[in-house]
Amino acid sequence: MSKNIYVGNLPWSATEDEVRAAFAAYGEVTSVKLIEDRETGRPRGFGFVEMSEDGYLDAIEALDGKDFGGRNIKVNEAKPRVERPRW
Structure with a gap:
């Protein structure tokens, strides 16, 4: 099972x-x-990484707030997508 x-x-x-x-x-x-x-x-300045369960918590903890290309990135477990009505 992988985590997003x-x-x-x-x-x-x-x-x-x-x-x-x-x-x-x-x-x-x-x-x-x-x-x-x-x-x-x-x-748009964001994205998603899917990875194995055995490493995803370590990745979140290690990379959240760290410098990546001159910017401090925000890393956390992805929430399920909520469908929004299109206008």
Whole structure:
């Protein structure tokens, strides 16, 4: 079973490979998804990392508030997505 982790305040220059490398030090990373703006395709400064259960808590504890590309990233367990009505 894998766990989903929210990663916020990422620099726009961050790549999925860089994020994967940071989290891989704590366990097996299953996937990395950096979110882009639907209209412009530009990075939105956050994403999600899916990793094995045996390392995700260590990764959250170690990386939350740490410098990543000049910014202090926010790392915590992802909450389930809530569907919002489209206007």
